[in-house]
Amino acid sequence: MKYLSEYRNPEVVVQYLDKIAKIATQKWTIMEVCGGQTHSLVKNGLLNLLPENVQMVHGPGCPVCVTPLHLIDKAVYLAEEKGVILCSFGDMLRVPGSKKSLLEAKASGADVRILYSPLEAVKLAKENPQKEIVFFAVGFETTAPANALSVIHAQREGLKNYSILTSHVLVPPAIEAVMNDDATAIQGFLAAGHVCTIMGIDDYYPISKKYHIPMIVTGFEPVDLVQGIYMTIRQLEEGKAEVENQYGRVVKPEGNPEARKVIETVFKICDREWRGIGVIPNSGYELRPEFADFDANIKFDVKIDKVEESKECIAGLVLKGIKKPYECSQFGKKCTPTSPLGAPMVSSEGACAAYYHFSQIANN
Amino acid sequence: MCLAIPGKIISIESQYNGIVRMAKVLFGGITKEASLEMVPKAQVGDYVLVHVGVAISIVDEQEAKKTFEYLEGIGELEELMPSKG
Numbered sequence: 001m002k003y004l005s006e007y008r009n010p011e012v013v014v015q016y017l018d019k020i021a022k023i024a025t026q027k028w029t030i031m032e033v034c035g036g037q038t039h040s041l042v043k044n045g046l047l048n049l050l051p052e053n054v055q056m057v058h059g060p061g062c063p064v065c066v067t068p069l070h071l072i073d074k075a076v077y078l079a080e081e082k083g084v085i086l087c088s089f090g091d092m093l094r095v096p097g098s099k100k101s102l103l104e105a106k107a108s109g110a111d112v113r114i115l116y117s118p119l120e121a122v123k124l125a126k127e128n129p130q131k132e133i134v135f136f137a138v139g140f141e142t143t144a145p146a147n148a149l150s151v152i153h154a155q156r157e158g159l160k161n162y163s164i165l166t167s168h169v170l171v172p173p174a175i176e177a178v179m180n181d182d183a184t185a186i187q188g189f190l191a192a193g194h195v196c197t198i199m200g201i202d203d204y205y206p207i208s209k210k211y212h213i214p215m216i217v218t219g220f221e222p223v224d225l226v227q228g229i230y231m232t233i234r235q236l237e238e239g240k241a242e243v244e245n246q247y248g249r250v251v252k253p254e255g256n257p258e259a260r261k262v263i264e265t266v267f268k269i270c271d272r273e274w275r276g277i278g279v280i281p282n283s284g285y286e287l288r289p290e291f292a293d294f295d296a297n298i299k300f301d302v303k304i305d306k307v308e309e310s311k312e313c314i315a316g317l318v319l320k321g322i323k324k325p326y327e328c329s330q331f332g333k334k335c336t337p338t339s340p341l342g343a344p345m346v347s348s349e350g351a352c353a354a355y356y357h358f359s360q361i362a363n364n
Numbered sequence: 365m366c367l368a369i370p371g372k373i374i375s376i377e378s379q380y381n382g383i384v385r386m387a388k389v390l391f392g393g394i395t396k397e398a399s400l401e402m403v404p405k406a407q408v409g410d411y412v413l414v415h416v417g418v419a420i421s422i423v424d425e426q427e428a429k430k431t432f433e434y435l436e437g438i439g440e441l442e443e444l445m446p447s448k449g
């Protein structure tokens with residue numbers, strides 16, 4: 001476990017924790033959407049330091065976690081049966097499909113590579129003209145510019161052997177899906193700072209108004225998180241429901257216009273299936289028809305059967321912040337990070353895995 | 365995987381007949397390539413937030429250094445070295 005003294009500016013963290021305790025007069029429930037923030041809250045032990053009446057619940061914001069099983073199966077199939085060089089980020093390659101993960105496919109001989117950036121996959125395509133290169137393009141809005149740029153670079157190079165298998169998800173529709181669930185108890189949101197670095201904050205005004213909830217754009221370090229939580233509670237106590245920017249040193253209200261332009265050139269909005277939740281309308285990106293040549297779904301038209309998820313897994317409730325990971329009967333029993341039953345256990349940024357790692361450390 | 369990591373631009377070269385600016389960015393002791401297409405104003409010596417090989421914004425030096433130290437301190441930089449991951 002991390003101790004308070006290791007935080008950047010521990011005194012400031014303590015000050016905000018005190019301020020939160022002072023102003024919170026009743027029970028408040030706040031969701032952080034971003035898996036990176038979940039990871040940071042849990043890893044830094046902040047959840048235990050917040051006053052009891054401040055409940056943090058954890059959102060669906062881990063793109064690796066919410067990538068549907070059948071897409072992972074498809075990636076494995078492409079690597080094993082179609083002889084492609086299948087590349088993605090390390091986290092994604094570790095997630096088990098219904099039979100195996102991409103790294104297991106690699107161990108049994110498929111050409112699977114962990115890359116730092118999709119732009120490296122384009123290089124790989126250039127160097128291996130006789131091979132098909134497929135990049136498994138997952139991510140939120142933060143990652144979309146990089147994935148989009150890879151397609152633009154490949155097009156500029158005139159490459160015919162590069163394509164992306166897209167599982168891109170968007171934050172604002174996920175927030176709406178969470179709020180539209182009748183069982184939700186959420187009264188305020190921390191919005192993900194790095195997503196807003198790209199997209200800006202305009203999308204949040206209508207959501208904040210529609211559901212009458214404060215939304216605070218927040219960074220991921222301990223000081224950011226406690227300050228974001230403080231700002232949310234201050235609004236709640238005053239009966240306000242506004243959009244505020246805690247992370248102004250990085251997030252400009254308009255986001256990054258260049259990045260948004262690249263995203264719009266390459267992607268269009270589509271309905272998207274979220275593992276553990278189901279289809280959320282208008283919640284993802286897919287390639288525009290002009291870029292069909294770079295779409296692995298079109299290039300390799302293989303049908304992969306959908307797989308049933310474990311009946312015991314309550315991922316949908318966990319991802320919407322209705323249940324905590326430890327309320328699941330299989331948490332830490334049949335379901336662990338090495339053999340996950342469901343979405344929030346597959347990557348360290350999923351709520352179940354974050355709690356699992358943390359309780360392991362806390363118990364030692 | 366969604367973290368953006370701050371680093372310092374140490375050199376810039378152009379690709380695709382000058383259309384694309386690629387930088388070498390220094391993160392602590394590790395140098396990585398990053399596209400500067402999203403930050404047209406970035407220059408050598410600037411600090412940028414880099415996410416999966418693309419610089420997404422320019423940040424000030426103090427901020428960059430503190431954030432980097434924080435990430436390093438809690439062991440969140442492994443994505444810079446994917447082969448070890």
Ligand code: SF4
Pocket residue numbers: 312313314315318325328329330331332335336340341342343344345352
């Ligand atoms: S602990 Fe495992 S089985 Fe339970 S909700 Fe989380 S992922 Fe599903």
